[in-house]
Amino acid sequence: MADDSRSRAKDSFGSYAAIGDSFTEGVGDPGPDSRFVGWADRLAVLLDDRLPEHTFRYANLAVRGRLLDQIVEEQVPRARELAPDLVTFCAGGNDIIRPGSDPDDVAERFERAVADLAASVGTVMVTTGFDTRGVPVLRHLRGKIATYTAHVRAIADRYDCPVLDLWSLKSVQDRRAWDADRLHLSPEGHTRVALRAAQVLGLDVPADPDQPWPPLPPRGSHEVRRDNIQWAREHLVPWIGRRLRGESSGDHVEPKRPDLLPL
Numbered sequence: 513m514a515d516d517s518r519s520r521a522k523d524s525f526g527s528y529a530a531i532g533d534s535f536t537e538g539v540g541d542p543g544p545d546s547r548f549v550g551w552a553d554r555l556a557v558l559l560d561d562r563l564p565e566h567t568f569r570y571a572n573l574a575v576r577g578r579l580l581d582q583i584v585e586e587q588v589p590r591a592r593e594l595a596p597d598l599v600t601f602c603a604g605g606n607d608i609i610r611p612g613s614d615p616d617d618v619a620e621r622f623e624r625a626v627a628d629l630a631a632s633v634g635t636v637m638v639t640t641g642f643d644t645r646g647v648p649v650l651r652h653l654r655g656k657i658a659t660y661t662a663h664v665r666a667i668a669d670r671y672d673c674p675v676l677d678l679w680s681l682k683s684v685q686d687r688r689a690w691d692a693d694r695l696h697l698s699p700e701g702h703t704r705v706a707l708r709a710a711q712v713l714g715l716d717v718p719a720d721p722d723q724p725w726p727p728l729p730p731r732g733s734h735e736v737r738r739d740n741i742q743w744a745r746e747h748l749v750p751w752i753g754r755r756l757r758g759e760s761s762g763d764h765v766e767p768k769r770p771d772l773l774p775l
Contacts, residue, residue, distance in 0.1 A: 531583060537574040562715070637673060
């Protein structure tokens with residue numbers, strides 16, 4: 513695994529803003545207040561724990577379904593205005609999974625946004641794509657995602673950004689790390705990503721994000737086929753329907769934490 517940790521004081525982030533799409537909003541990790549939690553919120557808790565009470569401030573501007581250009585238009589200016597010590601920037605995934613998209617073009621637009629952010633905030637952490645070889649709905653896009661991931665790493669090098677490398681996080685390749693829709697992480701998956709993000713920032717974490725999962729009993733072909741049919745009925749067909757209607761899961765959704773506030 514590549515070492516993307518940065519040498520910095522563990523209490524140097526007094527404020528944090530997360531920007532992105534459903535991954536950063538936390539879809540797949542429901543909270544008690546009918547809002548999603550997710551890895552970014554969990555990372556914020558780890559950062560908050562290292563500072564005096566009520567001094568850490570956190571905003572989450574991410575909205576599900578957003579494409580890169582929408583994130584750049586709606587969220588990047590707000591993040592620059594807030595000027596936090598840390599911004600996590602994960603975007604481009606929804607662009608990459610669209611038919612005919614070009615990862616080179618998406619990366620060029622992503623780099624312009626990184627340059628814009630890096631000039632205005634303390635630290636910009638960027639995020640690679642997942643290795644999707646074991647994800648049925650995304651397996652055929654593995655090459656495009658790998659190309660985009662290589663670009664993200666090169667961009668990070670040019671702007672001295674820490675990298676949350678999800679491609680190398682083997683634990684999230686287990687099906688238990690994913691929600692029933694097979695597109696979003698489960699609560700445990702989000703937890704492991706948060707722990708890995710904290711490691712990248714040089715924090716000590718309470719558990720190993722790559723800790724092996726407990727063994728599962730083998731599944732027969734009948735069980736696998738039944739699960740695939742249920743998934744297609746409950747998740748794939750509605751997703752295709754939204755695409756055909758030109759709808760987004762994020763239509764009429766607002767950021768859950770638009771201001772830098774104490775946790």
